[in-house]
Amino acid sequence: MLASMAEMVLTAKKAGYAVGQFNFSNLELAQAALEAAEELRAPLILGVTEGGLRHMGVEFAAAIGLTAARQAKVPVSLHLDHAGSFDLIMSCIKAGFNSVMFDGSRLPIEENIRMTKEICRVAHAMGVSVEAEVGAIGGVEDDLSVAAADALVADPEEAVNFWQQTKVDALAVAVGNAHGMYKTIPNIRTDIVQAVAGAIPVPVVLHGGSGTPDDIIRRAIAAGCAKINVSTENQVAFTSTLRRLLTEDPELADSRKCLGPARAVVKGSIKERITVFGAAGKAVVG
Numbered sequence: 001m002l003a004s005m006a007e008m009v010l011t012a013k014k015a016g017y018a019v020g021q022f023n024f025s026n027l028e029l030a031q032a033a034l035e036a037a038e039e040l041r042a043p044l045i046l047g048v049t050e051g052g053l054r055h056m057g058v059e060f061a062a063a064i065g066l067t068a069a070r071q072a073k074v075p076v077s078l079h080l081d082h083a084g085s086f087d088l089i090m091s092c093i094k095a096g097f098n099s100v101m102f103d104g105s106r107l108p109i110e111e112n113i114r115m116t117k118e119i120c121r122v123a124h125a126m127g128v129s130v131e132a133e134v135g136a137i138g139g140v141e142d143d144l145s146v147a148a149a150d151a152l153v154a155d156p157e158e159a160v161n162f163w164q165q166t167k168v169d170a171l172a173v174a175v176g177n178a179h180g181m182y183k184t185i186p187n188i189r190t191d192i193v194q195a196v197a198g199a200i201p202v203p204v205v206l207h208g209g210s211g212t213p214d215d216i217i218r219r220a221i222a223a224g225c226a227k228i229n230v231s232t233e234n235q236v237a238f239t240s241t242l243r244r245l246l247t248e249d250p251e252l253a254d255s256r257k258c259l260g261p262a263r264a265v266v267k268g269s270i271k272e273r274i275t276v277f278g279a280a281g282k283a284v285v286g
């Protein structure tokens with residue numbers, strides 16, 4: 001069933017687990033996440049970035065996500081990831097997304113607050129959940145690129161003040177995390193997660209979950225992260241399986257013969273993440 005992101009992550013924060021947001025940019029990645037969540041009876045957030053929307057189109061992306069939600073026995077939210085404009089957010093809400101992230105982290109803080117408040121006002125009136133970001137998160141995701149040196153660690157006071165002014169449903173905070181795959185073990189500042197999450201009712205969101213070691217994930221959840229975004233590692237699992245199968249059999253012509261196994265590999269990888277997040281068995285199954 002289509003379910004509220006805000007409610008899912010609030011429940012998760014209170015109970016001490018995290019809901020996984022798994023991004024999709026094609027049918028198989030969405031199916032892999034859905035099958036993984038259903039098998040583990042876990043709540044699920046299906047995310048789409050602006051790049052994903054350019055690839056699939058807003059209507060196709062919404063159709064895939066909403067079909068997944070409708071078919072699912074577990075709660076599923078369809079979430080727009082890292083949107084930079086009011087117009088894109090509105091067109092996704094119109095298409096049926098029930099959760100949006102406005103990323104104003106590269107704007108001056110006052111402007112980020114002003115725009116986030118405006119988006120919350122409109123989205124909340126329509127029953128749509130809102131995530132926002134304070135302090136730019138490093139790495140590369142689609143068009144977003146923040147140099148490692150610029151990957152600021154957010155000021156906890158500023159983050160708490162941001163929440164008090166905007167009342168977003170989930171707050172992404174830069175805590176030493178980055179998008180993409182880590183080349184070294186990330187120094188996730190769980191003290192900052194704790195300082196922010198302990199002072200606001202809603203959870204902190206950990207972006208760039210790909211490749212993050214399990215013990216760091218568990219510490220972040222204990223500190224108040226209840227939404228963790230994972231994308232790159234699933235893309236890597238997907239394309240490396242395709243590459244292997246196409247290399248092994250240069251005659252392979254039926255795309256289903258590589259897309260199917262690639263989907264199965266991603267499903268396995270997502271099941272491992274959901275288990276580490278503590279979300280297995282947490283869905284209210286109808």
Ligand SMILES: [Zn+2]
Nearest residue numbers: 141207208229
């Ligand atoms: Zn992100």
